[in-house]
Amino acid sequence: MKNIGLLGCGHISETYFRSRQYFNNINITACADLNLEAAKKCADEYNIIVKNVDDLLADKTIDVILNLTNPTAHYKTIKNTLLAGKHSYCEKPLSIQFDQGKELIELAKSKNLYLGNAPDTFLGGGGQLTKQIIDSGEVGDIKLGNFTFAFPGVQSWHPNPEPWFVEGGGPILDMGPYYYTMLVNFLGPAKSIKAIASKVSEFRKIGEGPRKGLEFKVEIPTSYYIVIEFENKAVIQGFLSFDVINHQSNFIDLYGTKGSIIGPDPNMFGGPIKVSLAEGGAWKEYSTEEMKLGKTNIFNKSGRSNEAPRNANYRGVGLSDMLYCIDNNLEHRCNGELVLHVLDMLDTTIKSAEQSKTLQLRTTCNKTKLFNERDINLITN
Numbered sequence: 124m125k126n127i128g129l130l131g132c133g134h135i136s137e138t139y140f141r142s143r144q145y146f147n148n149i150n151i152t153a154c155a156d157l158n159l160e161a162a163k164k165c166a167d168e169y170n171i172i173v174k175n176v177d178d179l180l181a182d183k184t185i186d187v188i189l190n191l192t193n194p195t196a197h198y199k200t201i202k203n204t205l206l207a208g209k210h211s212y213c214e215k216p217l218s219i220q221f222d223q224g225k226e227l228i229e230l231a232k233s234k235n236l237y238l239g240n241a242p243d244t245f246l247g248g249g250g251q252l253t254k255q256i257i258d259s260g261e262v263g264d265i266k267l268g269n270f271t272f273a274f275p276g277v278q279s280w281h282p283n284p285e286p287w288f289v290e291g292g293g294p295i296l297d298m299g300p301y302y303y304t305m306l307v308n309f310l311g312p313a314k315s316i317k318a319i320a321s322k323v324s325e326f327r328k329i330g331e332g333p334r335k336g337l338e339f340k341v342e343i344p345t346s347y348y349i350v351i352e353f354e355n356k357a358v359i360q361g362f363l364s365f366d367v368i369n370h371q372s373n374f375i376d377l378y379g380t381k382g383s384i385i386g387p388d389p390n391m392f393g394g395p396i397k398v399s400l401a402e403g404g405a406w407k408e409y410s411t412e413e414m415k416l417g418k419t420n421i422f423n424k425s426g427r428s429n430e431a432p433r434n435a436n437y438r439g440v441g442l443s444d445m446l447y448c449i450d451n452n453l454e455h456r457c458n459g460e461l462v463l464h465v466l467d468m469l470d471t472t473i474k475s476a477e478q479s480k481t482l483q484l485r486t487t488c489n490k491t492k493l494f495n496e497r498d499i500n501l502i503t504n
C-alpha cells in the first residue's frame with residue numbers, strides 16, 4: 124500500500140481522515156504544515172508522525188503527497204512535491220492561474236508521476252446517475268441548461284474571510300471547479316465562455332471571531348453570469364455568486380430534446396435526480412440511496428444556505444482511485460487532462476469578464492468514463 128504524507132492540516136483534513144472508513148487504500152502516515160501547531164494537533168489526533176514541510180517532501184517512505192493547503196499555495200507546493208519525486212493529489216483548484224497549472228501537468232508528465240486534483244464529487248452517486256440517465260437517451264440530446272450557486276459569502280461565520288475576496292478567491296475559483304467538472308462529466312469538454320462579473324459591495328464586515336465587526340475591502344468580483352458553449356454544441360448558462368441572501372433555484376437543470384433533468388448538488392455526492400418528459404408533467408425521482416457513493420452519510424445540518432441538511436459526502440474517492448491506478452498502471456479519473464481543462468474554464472471565465480468578450484478555451488479533454496459499481500468495489504471497504 125502507498126504511504127501518504129499530508130501537507131496542510133486545516134479544516135478539510137478531517138474529511139480525508141474520515142475517508143479511510145470508506146476506501147481501502149488511504150494510508151496517511153505523516154503530516155506537515157507551515158503552522159507547526161496545526162500539524163502537531165493533527166498528528167496527535169490521528170496518531171501519525173509530524174514533520175516540517177521540507178522533511179515531509181524528502182521522506183523516502185512517502186509515495187504520495189495529499190495537498191490540502193490553501194489555493195494560492197497549490198502551485199508552489201505541487202511543484203515542490205513533483206520535484207521531490209512524489210505523486211501529488213491536491214484539493215481544488217489545481218492552481219489559481221492557467222499557465223501555472225499547465226506547467227504542473229507538464230512537469231508531472233516529464234517525471235512520470237501521477238498528478239490528481241479535486242473535485243471528485245462528480246464520481247458520486249448523483250453525478251454518475253445523472254450521467255447514466257443522459258447517456259441512456261431518456262431526455263434526448265442536452266442542448267441547453269442552467270446552473271446556480273449563490274449564497275451571501277463566508278464573512279458572516281468565518282473568522283478570517285478575506286482570502287475569499289482577494290485574488291485567488293471569488294466564486295469562480297471557489298465553487299466553479301465543482302460545477303464545471305460536473306458539466307464536463309455530463310457534456311464533455313467546453314469550447315467557449317462569455318461572462319459578466321459584478322462586485323456588489325466594496326466592503327464587507329466580519330461576523331464572527333476575535334475581529335468581529337471589522338470591515339475589509341472586497342478586491343475582486345463576487346458574482347458572475349456565465350454562458351458556456353460546449354464542443355457538443357450544448358449552451359449552458361450559469362450564475363455563481365457570493366451576493367445572494369436566499370434563493371430557490373436548482374443547482375443544475377439540463378434541457379434535452381425529449382425532456383428535462385434536474386441534476387445533483389455538484390459540491391456533494393448524493394441525489395435525488397429528477398426527470399420530466401412532458402410540459403407541465405410530473406417529475407420522476409431517481410434515488411441514489413442504493414449507490415455505494417450516493418447513500419446519505421451526513422445527517423447534521425450545517426446551516427449553510429444551498430447545502431442540504433442531510434447529504435452524501437465521499438470526498439477522497441479521487442485520491443483512492445489515483446492510488447489504485449498507480450498500483451495498476453492505469454489512468455486515474457481526476458487526471459491532469461481533466462483538471463487542466465477545468466482550470467482553463469475557470470481562468471477563461473475570469474478573463475472573459477475582465478475583457479468583456481467571448482473567449483475560446485485553449486484545452487480540451489476526453490469524455491469522462493462511467494464509474495460503475497464494479498470499479499467502485501475495487502477501492503471501497
Ligand SMILES: NC(=O)c1ccc[n+]([C@@H]2O[C@H](COP(=O)([O-])OP(=O)(O)OC[C@H]3O[C@@H](n4cnc5c(N)ncnc54)[C@H](O)[C@@H]3O)[C@@H](O)[C@H]2O)c1
Pocket residue numbers: 130131132133134135136155156157158161176191192193194196200214215216
Ligand atoms: N473547508 C472546506 O469546506 C473545503 C471544502 C472543499 C475543498 N476545500 C479546499 O481544501 C483546501 C484547504 O482548505 P481548508 O478549508 O482546509 O483551509 P485551511 O485554511 O483551514 O487550511 C489550510 C492549511 O494549509 C496550511 N498551509 C498553507 N500554505 C502552506 C504551505 N505552503 N505549506 C504547508 N502548509 C501550508 C495552512 O497553514 C493551513 O493550516 C483548499 O484548496 C480549499 O479550496 C476546502
